[in-house]
Amino acid sequence: MDKFDKLIETRWFMKVVALILALLLFDSVYDPDKDVSNINVPSEQDSVVLTNIPVKSYYDTDNLIVTGVPETVDVTLTGPKNFLQQAKAHKNFEVYADLSDAQIGTERVPIKVRNLSDKLKATVDPAYVDVKVQEKVTKDFKVDVEFDRTLLEDGYISEPPVVEPQYITITGGKDEIERISYVKAVVNVKGPIKDTVRREAQIQVLDRDMNKLDVMLNYNTVDVTIPVKSLSKTVPIRIIQKGSPPEGVTIKNISLDVNEVKIFGSQEALDRTENVRVEVDVSQINGDTDMTVPVIISDGINEVNPSVVKATISTSVSQSDTVQDEEKEKEKEKEENKTFSNIPIQLTGLSNQFEATVQSPPNGISLTVTGKSGLIEQLKASDFQVFLDLSNLTEGDHDVKINVKGPADVQWKLATEVAKVSITQKEI
Numbered sequence: 001m002d003k004f005d006k007l008i009e010t011r012w013f014m015k016v017v018a019l020i021l022a023l024l025l026f027d028s029v030y031d032p033d034k035d036v037s038n039i040n041v042p043s044e045q046d047s048v049v050l051t052n053i054p055v056k057s058y059y060d061t062d063n064l065i066v067t068g069v070p071e072t073v074d075v076t077l078t079g080p081k082n083f084l085q086q087a088k089a090h091k092n093f094e095v096y097a098d099l100s101d102a103q104i105g106t107e108r109v110p111i112k113v114r115n116l117s118d119k120l121k122a123t124v125d126p127a128y129v130d131v132k133v134q135e136k137v138t139k140d141f142k143v144d145v146e147f148d149r150t151l152l153e154d155g156y157i158s159e160p161p162v163v164e165p166q167y168i169t170i171t172g173g174k175d176e177i178e179r180i181s182y183v184k185a186v187v188n189v190k191g192p193i194k195d196t197v198r199r200e201a202q203i204q205v206l207d208r209d210m211n212k213l214d215v216m217l218n219y220n221t222v223d224v225t226i227p228v229k230s231l232s233k234t235v236p237i238r239i240i241q242k243g244s245p246p247e248g249v250t251i252k253n254i255s256l257d258v259n260e261v262k263i264f265g266s267q268e269a270l271d272r273t274e275n276v277r278v279e280v281d282v283s284q285i286n287g288d289t290d291m292t293v294p295v296i297i298s299d300g301i302n303e304v305n306p307s308v309v310k311a312t313i314s315t316s317v318s319q320s321d322t323v324q325d326e327e328k329e330k331e332k333e334k335e336e337n338k339t340f341s342n343i344p345i346q347l348t349g350l351s352n353q354f355e356a357t358v359q360s361p362p363n364g365i366s367l368t369v370t371g372k373s374g375l376i377e378q379l380k381a382s383d384f385q386v387f388l389d390l391s392n393l394t395e396g397d398h399d400v401k402i403n404v405k406g407p408a409d410v411q412w413k414l415a416t417e418v419a420k421v422s423i424t425q426k427e428i
Helices: 002-008 011-029 081-090 174-179 267-272 321-333 373-378
Strands: 045-058 064-067 072-080 094-098 105-110 112-114 121-125 128-142 144-146 156-158 162-164 167-173 182-186 197-206 221-226 228-230 232-242 249-256 260-265 276-281 289-294 301-305 308-317 335-343 346-348 354-360 365-372 385-389 396-401 403-405 411-414 418-425
Touching: 045 081, 064 167, 064 174, 072 081, 094 105, 112 121, 128 174, 167 174, 182 221, 232 249, 260 267, 276 289, 276 308, 289 335, 308 335, 335 373, 365 373, 385 396
Parallel strands: 045 094, 144 182, 232 276, 346 385
Antiparallel strands: 045 072, 064 128, 072 121, 094 112, 105 128, 128 167, 156 228, 162 221, 182 197, 197 221, 232 260, 249 308, 260 301, 289 308, 335 365, 354 418, 365 411, 385 403, 396 418
């Protein structure tokens, strides 16, 4: 025992013991196979659900069409919180369906995830999807126009619509292309419709049961023009003599400058209308006379063209020459009306980049002039200038005030004060 105590007290013994303890401690701490990067790194596990993650599809896009792959999926990630936070913030991984070896038919394929940290585990919902692989087909189809015809104003009809472009190219799976029954441009318009409609319309591709088909179009919209016009009919004018001529005056004949007019209205009103009438008041007639009289229409008729006509009254008068001369002078001083029909409407002030068309009135304007008889007799339609000022107007349909320039000392009145004008861009 004394020898052992003496050994312990020696300086070399203590050095050897210290060396052995140091070696044991180093061996317990140092491990060359151990990943020191994870020492003192929090390893608490967690999970997070990422929603609406886009799915990419890989397949032969030149020859095949694949349907059934969802646009997005939900991905649940599990792993250390710090890695989860990075993945959630950057979403620098890819969710995809690999169909590079897909064959025509139906397949069940997995939704995979790549470029994700190996510290994280991903679960996709849904994990598998049933996809349909079809031969890719491209075909041209004619576009048909659809709109609510019940919105047409009573007495108006629509002519065949004009579509631009008339044909579109549709690409899709062979089965989808074979199911196409309707390619429609649906025009949404509010009623009542009584003018030409111009709209951009969305295209719908439908099967026989009116189900929308999943196909690709080279144009999603087309430009549609639906010409709208009023129903019309040509009928004769019936002359009705009103009143009795003064004593000594006999009415030999009453004739009109036109014997027929065009009437516009509903089909029912046109069917029951066989003629229109003018009423000629002869109670103040003292000799041969021309007068302008309005054309009288029945209920249900919207418009008549021309709206006024000239009546020529031939008479025989049993009076002395002096009395006749005096009566003629009086006639020259009398106020008289005269109507000029179908005066052309001139367009002024329109920018060079546009062109304009007068939609209504379609055949010029009627102008009734009032003045002294002697002056009225000398007037001609060419004495009046009827024009529309289109300055500052742009493309579209417009209601424009009708302007008139004419001789002094007479008054005039237009059959309508406003014209409907359609302005379009000139084709380059």
